Amino acid sequence: MNTFTNAMEQLQAAAKAGSITTADTAFLQAPKRVIEVSFPAKTDDGTTKYYKGYRVQYNDARGPTKGGIRFHPHADLAEVQALAFWMTIKNAVVDVPYGGGKGGVIVNPKEHSRSELERISREFIKAVHEFIGPTKDIPAPDVYTDKHVMAWMLDEYEAIKGLHQPGMVTGKPLALGGSQGRDYATAMGGAFVLKEAVSLLDINPLKATVAIQGFGNAGMHMARILDGWGYRVVAVSDSRTGVYDPKGLDVKKAIAHKKKERTLEGYGAKIVTNKELLALDVDILVPAALENQVRKSNAGDVKAQLIVELANGPVTPEADALLEKNGVTVIPDVLANAGGVAVSYYEWVQNNQGYYWEEEEVMEKLEKKMVKSFKEIHALVKELDSTYREAAFILALRRLIEAARLRGAL
Numbered sequence: 057m058n059t060f061t062n063a064m065e066q067l068q069a070a071a072k073a074g075s076i077t078t079a080d081t082a083f084l085q086a087p088k089r090v091i092e093v094s095f096p097a098k099t100d101d102g103t104t105k106y107y108k109g110y111r112v113q114y115n116d117a118r119g120p121t122k123g124g125i126r127f128h129p130h131a132d133l134a135e136v137q138a139l140a141f142w143m144t145i146k147n148a149v150v151d152v153p154y155g156g157g158k159g160g161v162i163v164n165p166k167e168h169s170r171s172e173l174e175r176i177s178r179e180f181i182k183a184v185h186e187f188i189g190p191t192k193d194i195p196a197p198d199v200y201t202d203k204h205v206m207a208w209m210l211d212e213y214e215a216i217k218g219l220h221q222p223g224m225v226t227g228k229p230l231a232l233g234g235s236q237g238r239d240y241a242t243a244m245g246g247a248f249v250l251k252e253a254v255s256l257l258d259i260n261p262l263k264a265t266v267a268i269q270g271f272g273n274a275g276m277h278m279a280r281i282l283d284g285w286g287y288r289v290v291a292v293s294d295s296r297t298g299v300y301d302p303k304g305l306d307v308k309k310a311i312a313h314k315k316k317e318r319t320l321e322g323y324g325a326k327i328v329t330n331k332e333l334l335a336l337d338v339d340i341l342v343p344a345a346l347e348n349q350v351r352k353s354n355a356g357d358v359k360a361q362l363i364v365e366l367a368n369g370p371v372t373p374e375a376d377a378l379l380e381k382n383g384v385t386v387i388p389d390v391l392a393n394a395g396g397v398a399v400s401y402y403e404w405v406q407n408n409q410g411y412y413w414e415e416e417e418v419m420e421k422l423e424k425k426m427v428k429s430f431k432e433i434h435a436l437v438k439e440l441d442s443t444y445r446e447a448a449f450i451l452a453l454r455r456l457i458e459a460a461r462l463r464g465a466l
């Protein structure tokens with residue numbers, strides 16, 4: 057499945073729903089710049105291995121390109137391109153002054169020691185340092201990268217430049233200029249929009265059941281937040297296994313187990329596969345893992361009334377059409393997971409001004425931004441009788457087209 061082709065299909069569908077011409081979206085039909093590198097990094101026994109990495113700077117009409125870097129054995133250019141495109145849309149949806157970018161390194165972090173991952177992170181920055189920077193292109197964590205990876209990348213970049221430039225990367229540790237709340241911002245932003253959608257759909261939060269696919273940074277914090285709000289989290293899964301208890305999981309115990317054992321196996325509930333989790337009889341489904349999980353072949357099995365896309369691209373365009381037909385509301389990734397980049401923006405603002413905010417201030421700003429974006433999109437859904445995905449894209453496209461036009465790029 058070509059994820060970039062899917063992303064372009066979404067663009068076409070939204071442009072059509074919003075009566076936006078093909079000429080006006082031409083500047084978004086291909087990335088502005090693609091950087092492909094091959095770089096060496098030594099293993100712990102001193103052998104040199106070569107890795108392939110990508111950074112796609114999709115569009116910068118609204119500001120420096122911005123988006124995460126993922127480490128994944130199956131990362132490929134089409135995927136990174138799609139992710140960079142979605143960042144372009146996402147950053148415009150929540151109105152942060154950035155274009156969109158994304159990076160990927162083909163590596164399986166589970167097969168490497170910490171010191172090997174450090175060398176891979178530093179070498180990747182050596183390979184791309186000329187193309188990134190706080191006013192150029194700003195990376196952040198993504199799948200299988202975290203604050204430690206960001207710390208190594210920042211340190212390498214600053215060593216090369218001979219300057220302190222904390223704003224070259226976000227999602228850093230607090231001690232290096234990170235922001236309060238950035239670690240759970242993606243899930244928190246998703247929870248804020250989930251709450252809005254739940255009240256519109258007349259779902260009772262205290263009776264609602266939730267299944268979450270993915271138990272990494274986004275999925276784990278989402279489980280914690282929703283559990284704290286009184287929702288019944290009945291299933292969670294990681295890349296290997298899922299656990300299900302219709303009466304509700306002990307979320308704190310599941311998190312402690314996963315942190316200690318690095319797997320959900322042995323948690324002590326019914327085991328389900330990732331595929332089974334997506335088809336569970338729940339009110340709300342939160343895909344928080346990888347792309348293309350809900351497809352034509354299994355979209356018809358989804359029983360949830362509401363899908364909140366915490367992952368990027370978890371639902372394919374074919375599945376979208378089936379879900380719409382079946383009356384399932386999908387809150388799209390470009391809104392639902394934008395809390396991460398929204399707080400990345402707050403982190404960058406704090407770095408630029410050298411003045412740091414309390415967690416409460418960050419969260420207040422995040423909630424306001426997420427609720428405002430949700431309401432803008434909801435108004436478009438009503439006005440155009442469109443899906444939430446189409447409406448989110450239309451909102452973003454209007455902003456992107458205005459910027460491109462002002463620059464003379466249209």
Ligand code: GLU
Nearest residue numbers: 123124196198396397400
């Ligand atoms: N990787 C995250 C995303 O897909 C965060 C990007 C960022 O903070 O720049 O939205």
